[in-house]
Amino acid sequence: MNKLRGFTEVVIGGKKRPVKFGTNQTIIFCQHRGITLKDYADLFSADKIKDMAVDGSETRDLLWSGLADGARYKNQKFEATPETIGDWIDDADENIMVEAFSAMLSRVTDNNTKKK
Secondary structure, eight states: OOSSOEEEEEEEEEEEEEEEHHHHHHHHHHHHTTHHHHHHHHHHHHHHHHTTTTSSHHHHHHHHHHHHHHHHHHTOOOOOOHHHHHHHHHSSSSTHHHHHHHHHHHHHHHHHHHHH
């Protein structure tokens, strides 16, 4: 089961858009990057994030895949490229990434708390 899942809507690119994280979003992300599920988990490991051993494309592509799957889920057209998402992030409120990922992160936190 995919622990990184959740749904929210954010205002980005000039309009309110659905963002969905889960199995389909993970597939979109992995296929776009040509990576495995293990690679996906490694990209977002706490150590990599803490050590800033990322280049920024990871979070941009994560949001892109979440927006792409959110649009699919809501039967909306979605043609934005990852680079377009990068431009939208640059133009968005500074808290857009926290807002976008909060649904996914709160579910991970909830799942980890339940296991203890």
